[in-house]
Amino acid sequence: MSNILVYAEIEDGVVHDVSLQCLAKGREIADASSGKVDCLAVGSGIRAAAEGLGAFGAEAVFVAEDAKLEQYLTSPFKKVVSDFLKTNSYDLILFPATTVGDDLAPAVAEALGVACVLHCDGLAGDALTRLEFDRKVSTTYKAEGCTIASLKDGIAVAGAPDSSRSAQVSDVAVELDAASTKSKVLRRDVAKKTVNLKDAKIIVAGGAGVGTKENFSLIEELADALGAQIGATRAVVDAGWLPADHQIGQTGVTVRPAVYIACGISGAVQHRVGMLDSGKIIAINTDKNAPIFKIAHYKIEGDLKEVLPKLVKLIKA
Amino acid sequence: MSYNCIVIVREVWDTRDLTGSVLADNGSIKDSMLTRFEPEDMNALEMALRIKDEHGGKVTAFSVGTPKQVDVLRECLYRGVDEVVRVDAGASSLGTQAAAQLLADAIGKAGQYDLICVGVTVADGESSMLGTHVAGKLGIEQVSYVDAIEEIGEGRVVGKRGIEMGYEYIEAPLPALLSVGVALVEDDPRTPRSAKAMLKLKAKKAEIPSADVDASAVTSPVSIAGREAVPERAVESKDVAAEDETALKSMLDDVLKGE
Numbered sequence: 323m324s325n326i327l328v329y330a331e332i333e334d335g336v337v338h339d340v341s342l343q344c345l346a347k348g349r350e351i352a353d354a355s356s357g358k359v360d361c362l363a364v365g366s367g368i369r370a371a372a373e374g375l376g377a378f379g380a381e382a383v384f385v386a387e388d389a390k391l392e393q394y395l396t397s398p399f400k401k402v403v404s405d406f407l408k409t410n411s412y413d414l415i416l417f418p419a420t421t422v423g424d425d426l427a428p429a430v431a432e433a434l435g436v437a438c439v440l441h442c443d444g445l446a447g448d449a450l451t452r453l454e455f456d457r458k459v460s461t462t463y464k465a466e467g468c469t470i471a472s473l474k475d476g477i478a479v480a481g482a483p484d485s486s487r488s489a490q491v492s493d494v495a496v497e498l499d500a501a502s503t504k505s506k507v508l509r510r511d512v513a514k515k516t517v518n519l520k521d522a523k524i525i526v527a528g529g530a531g532v533g534t535k536e537n538f539s540l541i542e543e544l545a546d547a548l549g550a551q552i553g554a555t556r557a558v559v560d561a562g563w564l565p566a567d568h569q570i571g572q573t574g575v576t577v578r579p580a581v582y583i584a585c586g587i588s589g590a591v592q593h594r595v596g597m598l599d600s601g602k603i604i605a606i607n608t609d610k611n612a613p614i615f616k617i618a619h620y621k622i623e624g625d626l627k628e629v630l631p632k633l634v635k636l637i638k639a
Numbered sequence: 640m641s642y643n644c645i646v647i648v649r650e651v652w653d654t655r656d657l658t659g660s661v662l663a664d665n666g667s668i669k670d671s672m673l674t675r676f677e678p679e680d681m682n683a684l685e686m687a688l689r690i691k692d693e694h695g696g697k698v699t700a701f702s703v704g705t706p707k708q709v710d711v712l713r714e715c716l717y718r719g720v721d722e723v724v725r726v727d728a729g730a731s732s733l734g735t736q737a738a739a740q741l742l743a744d745a746i747g748k749a750g751q752y753d754l755i756c757v758g759v760t761v762a763d764g765e766s767s768m769l770g771t772h773v774a775g776k777l778g779i780e781q782v783s784y785v786d787a788i789e790e791i792g793e794g795r796v797v798g799k800r801g802i803e804m805g806y807e808y809i810e811a812p813l814p815a816l817l818s819v820g821v822a823l824v825e826d827d828p829r830t831p832r833s834a835k836a837m838l839k840l841k842a843k844k845a846e847i848p849s850a851d852v853d854a855s856a857v858t859s860p861v862s863i864a865g866r867e868a869v870p871e872r873a874v875e876s877k878d879v880a881a882e883d884e885t886a887l888k889s890m891l892d893d894v895l896k897g898e
């Protein structure tokens with residue numbers, strides 16, 4: 323029997339999609355072993371979103387609310403989650419593999435002295451699998467006793483809410499001491515979401531090979547001609563050519579459009595994991611050995627400054 | 640004010656340009672696989688060396704492994720680290736949490752420190768974020784996914800933490816641990832320094848001291864139950880000549896069908 327707790331990451335009143343995927347996966351495992359799945363939500367102003375988790379299959383939802391938990395920080399969140407787990411026991415605790423989940427999961431594991439496996443791409447019974455060695459090897463990890471894991475985007479399909487289901491919602495007392503409030507968030511510069519890459523049918527993405535901010539007009543023209551959204555690599559976001567909401571990959575969004583046009587993108591594994599399930603991949607790169615070509619359906623070896631205007635012309639013709 | 644910095648460095652499998660299979664017939668990692676300095680640990684090293692350049696102090700590098708596995712420590716000496724410490728893991732591979740315990744034991748014995756830097760990577764064959772476990776065992780504050788140090792001084796450090804839609808700036812009291820992220824682009828001003836010829840000559844034969852910790856006393860709650868080769872994704876791929884407008888046109892027609 324597996325009793326599972328899912329950490330519900332809630333930002334701006336919305337439960338993170340990967341937390342919902344964890345819940346769907348947890349449900350699957352609990353159902354197969356006559357176990358149960360509960361959720362724990364920590365933060366401020368999260369109650370309404372947390373209550374909605376019942377419709378996604380949670381049996382009980384625990385809400386730890388406090389104004390001091392408005393922004394994520396390791397120590398106070400670790401304190402709240404580990405205090406909760408000291409009085410509530412679970413076999414498996416699932417976190418979304420986000421910068422919050424991957425930070426909190428090992429911290430909680432340390433506080434409790436239990437096993438931790440991050441970035442799992444698969445979970446079956448008690449076997450946790452991770453894709454390693456540039457996704458060439460699937461490694462299976464087994465843990466003793468209570469196990470904490472973070473699951474990657476794509477682990478399951480977040481089910482549709484079923485309004486006939488509801489969860490028992492209870493409050494969790496929050497006790498923060500001096501030791502758990504030593505650090506602070508001074509400021510956050512978070513891009514407002516201006517693009518919806520997740521639902522895009524076609525994405526034209528630019529990488530460092532675009533060369534300059536001005537050259538992004540080439541990407542824009544193709545995207546306009548196709549009615550596509552614009553994506554980017556981290557190199558582009560770091561260079562300040564596009565805001566962070568355009569970033570695709572491990573620390574950006576994971577996308578599955580019908581068509582993905584990669585322009586001047588080398589295809590580092592951290593980028594590929596965010597786009598490799600695209601229907602058709604077109605890659606334009608001057609380097610015939612660029613790793614992106616290994617996953618591309620159409621390989622165009624050439625300079626994007628010449629190829630992109632040609633594509634625009636052909637589409638408009 | 641000067642700082643005593645510690646960096647934790649790892650020698651990891653080199654997964655660049657991997658062709659063919661990684662696993663031998665018996666399921667173990669092929670002998671022909673090469674290793675390299677974990678790139679984010681290299682960034683962590685650079686971060687610590689810059690603090691020393693700017694504020695003075697000392698940088699000590701720790702690495703877990705057998706004597707053969709700690710070339711990375713010599714690489715640290717070549718780049719200007721003051722001291723290195725090898726943490727012996729015994730015969731078997733330890734797993735992240737047990738390695739973190741040994742590192743915490745060794746660091747605890749090494750005297751006063753202000754800052755610990757380590758790469759954020761969960762390496763192949765590891766199960767979790769090494770830095771967070773070390774910080775937890777030492778009972779110090781930690782910040783992960785740190786791309787840069789904004790400020791250090793007056794008993795505190797401010798780390799710029801890369802998150803999904805931007806950055807946040809976290810202030811933590813010293814001593815603190817930073818897990819450092821981001822593979823650097825080539826012309827990035829933060830690119831790590833290269834080895835110095837002079838230091839290379841000096842440190843080539845230097846003895847690498849090892850920490851007085853007992854690997855047999857730690858156990859791992861996680862173990863590797865098996866490894867399986869993942870078949871290459873079969874992508875039917877076509878070369879399209881950049882100059883050939885007819886070919887480009889038919890490609891567009893193909894992919895836009897049904898859109």
Ligand SMILES: Cc1cc2nc3c(=O)[nH]c(=O)nc-3n(C[C@H](O)[C@H](O)[C@H](O)COP(=O)(O)OP(=O)(O)OC[C@H]3O[C@@H](n4cnc5c(N)ncnc54)[C@H](O)[C@@H]3O)c2cc1C
Nearest residue numbers: 529530531555556571572573574586588593608609626822
């Ligand atoms: C923890 C971590 C998380 C990360 N998360 C992400 C992430 O979410 N998303 C992400 O994208 N990256 C991420 N990265 C960074 C990733 O490792 C790569 O550094 C990044 O994806 C490289 O971006 P790029 O392909 O644009 O640049 P480069 O690797 O520099 O590639 C540029 C490419 O452009 C080609 N080129 C140059 N000129 C031209 C031209 N005129 N025409 C056509 N082609 C040209 C070059 O041949 C080259 O292949 C992460 C890294 C780490 C460590």
